[in-house]
Every structure is written in structure tokens, then in C-alpha cells.
Amino acid sequence: MATSIGKLSKSFFVKLLVGIIILPFVFWGMGDVFRGGNQNVIATIDSKKLNTQDFVNYLNKLNLDKEQVKNLKNSSLLENILAEYIGQQVMSFEIEEYKVTINDKSLSNIIRNDKLFFKDNKFSRTEYEKFLLTSGVTAPSFEKNIVKQESKRQFLSLISGGLVIPDDLVVRAFNKENQTKTIKYINLKEFYSKKKATKEEIEKVYNENKKAFIKEFKSLKFAEINPLTLTGGKDYDENFFKKLDDLENKILDGQSFNEAIQQNSLKSISINNIDKNQRDKEDKIVKKISENLFKKVFVIKNEKSPEVFKVDGKYYLAEVNSIEKKDLPISDANVLKLINSQIDFINKIEANKSIAKDISLGGFNKEKLEEFANKHNLIINDYKISDLNQNEIFTEGIIKRIFLTKNGQVDLITNNTLTKNFLVLALKTDYEKIKKNSNQYEQYQAKAKLNLMNKIYKTFDEVLNQKYKVELNNRTIDRVKNSF
Numbered sequence: 144m145a146t147s148i149g150k151l152s153k154s155f156f157v158k159l160l161v162g163i164i165i166l167p168f169v170f171w172g173m174g175d176v177f178r179g180g181n182q183n184v185i186a187t188i189d190s191k192k193l194n195t196q197d198f199v200n201y202l203n204k205l206n207l208d209k210e211q212v213k214n215l216k217n218s219s220l221l222e223n224i225l226a227e228y229i230g231q232q233v234m235s236f237e238i239e240e241y242k243v244t245i246n247d248k249s250l251s252n253i254i255r256n257d258k259l260f261f262k263d264n265k266f267s268r269t270e271y272e273k274f275l276l277t278s279g280v281t282a283p284s285f286e287k288n289i290v291k292q293e294s295k296r297q298f299l300s301l302i303s304g305g306l307v308i309p310d311d312l313v314v315r316a317f318n319k320e321n322q323t324k325t326i327k328y329i330n331l332k333e334f335y336s337k338k339k340a341t342k343e344e345i346e347k348v349y350n351e352n353k354k355a356f357i358k359e360f361k362s363l364k365f366a367e368i369n370p371l372t373l374t375g376g377k378d379y380d381e382n383f384f385k386k387l388d389d390l391e392n393k394i395l396d397g398q399s400f401n402e403a404i405q406q407n408s409l410k411s412i413s414i415n416n417i418d419k420n421q422r423d424k425e426d427k428i429v430k431k432i433s434e435n436l437f438k439k440v441f442v443i444k445n446e447k448s449p450e451v452f453k454v455d456g457k458y459y460l461a462e463v464n465s466i467e468k469k470d471l472p473i474s475d476a477n478v479l480k481l482i483n484s485q486i487d488f489i490n491k492i493e494a495n496k497s498i499a500k501d502i503s504l505g506g507f508n509k510e511k512l513e514e515f516a517n518k519h520n521l522i523i524n525d526y527k528i529s530d531l532n533q534n535e536i537f538t539e540g541i542i543k544r545i546f547l548t549k550n551g552q553v554d555l556i557t558n559n560t561l562t563k564n565f566l567v568l569a570l571k572t573d574y575e576k577i578k579k580n581s582n583q584y585e586q587y588q589a590k591a592k593l594n595l596m597n598k599i600y601k602t603f604d605e606v607l608n609q610k611y612k613v614e615l616n617n618r619t620i621d622r623v624k625n626s627f
Contacts, residue, residue: 188612193228201224201228202224238298243294243298245289250286253293302600303595313577317583318574326569327509327567328565329566330536330565331566348485348486349478358418358471361418361463362413362417363417363462363464364413390407394450409460417429419441435455446464450462499555512553537563
């Protein structure tokens with residue numbers, strides 16, 4: 144019945160670092176899963192029990208959409224959320240052990256110095272209360288959340304505070320980005336472009352992925368929800384949000400789009416047969432709906448399943464009224480483009496694997512680089528890089544990789560999408576000097592400190608995994624899953 148947390152997550156501390164600064168203001172309620180004070184234990188951390196209701200309350204505060212809620216039962220999403228929840232509990236135990244506290248004065252200073260609540264360059268109580276009202280969050284809840292996040296921040300500062308960064312680490316951080324590198328390189332673009340997809344390869348990919356080559360046209364309905372239509376007033380006040388909650392609850396209970404707009408006197412707008420690019424069947428852009436609202440509504444998968452959205456500061460009720468699917472033929476230009484891109488990507492992966500293997504086995508030096516170029520009729524270019532932002536040929540990310548290449552070493556350097564691929568031979572490296580009392584020194588001192596902090600956090604993560612024994616109650620987890 145009980146298993147190790149290792150089945151959920153290999154790392155506590157990765158979970159602990161998530162969302163330390165960002166405060167979650169948007170809450171979504173799904174109702175209690177276990178009513179009547181049932182205190183089922185969903186997990187234990189050492190001897191401390193985590194009951195099911197507390198975990199469900201945590202779920203209630205997450206901004207899950209309807210599709211995510213539906214997937215809780217049949218995916219690993221709930222387990223991932225539970226792993227994060229347990230990580231946060233471990234964090235709270237550590238904060239308590241280290242006696243990190245935030246007093247009322249500190250809390251007040253944090254709020255008063257947040258420019259979100261400024262008006263005329265100073266703190267405005269009215270702006271603060273307006274924020275709470277429009278966000279649907281009470282002051283005690285918001286302030287409790289601030290205390291929680293600030294405690295985490297101070298705790299992490301406590302772990303890594305007082306670090307003295309040796310000059311050598313600063314110089315290393317500086318040298319990684321400030322050097323002049325003389326290189327020879329081969330742009331592998333020509334090497335890959337010589338291999339063209341055959342008719343048989345194209346047909347094979349098309350037949351294996353026919354379900355992916357479908358164009359969807361959706362008919363949408365939406366209606367703006369504003370104070371004038373919902374309450375007869377002008378302000379987004381408590382009465383508005385109360386009625387908005389009532390509308391949303393009825394939608395969740397099965398009320399249809401048409402029933403909702405009739406009951407609340409909303410003005411509905413319909414759009415027929417629009418694709419994911421916001422174009423109709425005649426390939427004309429549809430302007431009756433804003434781009435941001437369209438992105439929210441079009442991703443709804445189920446027909447006649449209305450949802451309430453907040454977009455650009457306004458509230459909307461929207462649904463997908465119908466979905467028409469059209470099979471795209473293999474002759475379609477977009478289909479052929481996708482298939483060729485897929486085949487090209489696979490070919491690059493296989494070729495890069497082979498080249499990387501030769502490099503790792505010592506099969507590439509200056510002579511081998513020349514042999515490779517001659518064999519495939521490729522050009523070896525001479526080049527000198529003296530600036531990280533020298534983007535005539537290489538992007539910043541690739542230049543950083545080149546700067547790490549040792550003199551006399553050949554390396555295969557690519558970007559994440561494999562659109563840029565280079566064989567690089569480093570010939571000579573000249574380093575700049577950094578002045579100790581300069582602004583530049585302070586900048587790289589901060590970078591060196593951040594690098595060292597990350598290593599400390601990684602070590603602390605390993606300590607936490609050894610320190611706490613976590614067990615899960617799989618039976619209770621299954622009960623929570625089956626409640627959705």
C-alpha cells in the first residue's frame with residue numbers, strides 16, 4: 144500500500160524551487176472530494192501524516208482547466224501535483240526548523256513597496272483593495288501567501304548566504320564569455336541538404352501518421368460578461384463576482400451556453416468554420432474575435448462544453464459549437480512540408496549520432512576534418528570570434544559552446560532544433576583581462592555566485608532526500624483519482 148516517493152519524483156528540491164517568487168492569485172474550486180471531516184492519510188513524511196482533505200484543498204487552489212481535471216484520473220498529473228505538494232511540506236518543515244519568520248512590519252513593507260499597488264508613485268490602499276477585489280482573493284489569504292513565499296525566499300538565502308566568491312571563480316565565469324577564439328569550421332547545412340526524401344519515405348510517413356494530417360474547422364460562440372449585463376452596474380464589485388461564480392457553477396453543473404446567455408441577458412456572437420490560424424474556409428482572417436480570446440476558445444476539445452474565460456481583463460462565456468474535420472491529401476503543400484521536415488530531422492539525428500561517436504572515439508582531428516570535407520565536397524572556413532554577440536554566422540548559444548571547446552579539439556555543435564549544425568576545430572584562444580574594481584567584475588562575481596548557489600542547492604537536494612522518509616498511500620491516491 145505504501146511506496147517510496149521516488150516513484151513520483153527523483154528530487155524534492157526541484158519541486159521546492161518551483162514558484163518561490165510567483166504568487167498564485169487565480170483559484171479554481173472543484174468542491175470537496177471527501178466530505179464530513181474524513182481524515183484519510185494520503186502520505187507520511189517521517190511520522191507526520193498528510194491527510195487527504197488538505198491535499199484536496201491544495202488542488203482547489205490550482206488553476207486547473209476542465210481538460211486537466213478530466214485527465215487527473217487517467218494520467219500522472221495528480222501524482223506530479225502530489226510530489227510538488229510533498230516537496231512544499233518538506234520546505235515548510237525546514238523553514239520551521241531554521242526558525243525563519245516574517246513579522247507584521249516586514250509583511251507591511253513588502254506590500255507597501257510593491258509597485259503593483261502604487262498610484263502617483265506611492266502606495267495606494269485603494270489600489271491594493273481594488274486588486275484584491277478583482278482577483279477574488281481575501282486580504283488574509285493574500286497576505287498569508289506572501290508570508291509563505293517570503294519565508295521560502297529567506298530560507299533559500301539562508302542556505303546560500305554569506306558566500307565569499309574566490310577571484311578564480313570570477314575569472315572563470317568571465318573567461319567563459321570573454322575571449323577571442325580562432326577556429327576552423329564546416330557548416331553541415333550542405334551535407335544534410337544532399338540527402339533528399341524519397342517518394343517511398345514520404346508515403347511511409349504519411350500512412351503512419353494519417354491522423355495527424357487533419358484540418359479542423361470549428362464553429363464558435365462567445366459572449367462578453369460585464370457588470371452592466373450581469374448586475375446592471377458599472378463596477379467589478381463583490382456582487383459581480385458573486386454572480387460570476389454562480390454562472391460558472393451552473394455551467395460546471397451542466398447548464399448549456401444558450402441557457403446561460405438567456406438567463407444572464409448576454410449578447411452572443413457566432414463564428415462558423417474557423418481553423419487554428421483564425422481563418423475561414425476561404426482562407427480569410429476572421430476579425431470578429433480577438434486573437435487572445437480565440438486562442439483560449441479554439442483549444443476546447445469537446446463540442447457544446449461552455450467555459451468561462453478571463454482574457455485581457457475581460458470575462459467571457461464561450462464554447463465550441465461544432466467541429467468539422469477534413470483529411471488532408473499527401474499532395475497538400477503543408478503536408479509535404481511537414482513530412483519532409485520530419486524526415487530531414489530524423490536524418491540529422493542519425494548523422495549527428497555517427498559524427499559524435501567518431502569524435503568521442505578520437506576519430507576527429509585536423510586531418511580527419513579535412514578528409515571529411517573532401518569526401519563530402521564541403522568547405523572548411525577560417526573564422527575568429529571575439530564577441531559573444533557576434534551573430535554573422537553563429538548564435539550566442541553556439542558561440543558559448545565554441546568558447547568551451549579546447550584548443551586542438553573538434554566538436555559537433557548544434558542548436559536545439561538542429562537547424563544549425565557545425566563541425567568546429569578550435570585553434571587558438573586569447574583571454575581578456577578583467578579589472579577587479581570594475582562594474583564588470585561585480586557582474587561576473589554575481590554570475591559566479593549564482594553558479595555556486597546552484598551547486599549548493601543540488602547538494603542540499605540530495606541531503607533532503609536522505610533526511611526525510613516519505614511513504615505514499617496508493618489506495619487513497621486511487622480514491623482521489625476515481626473521484627473525478
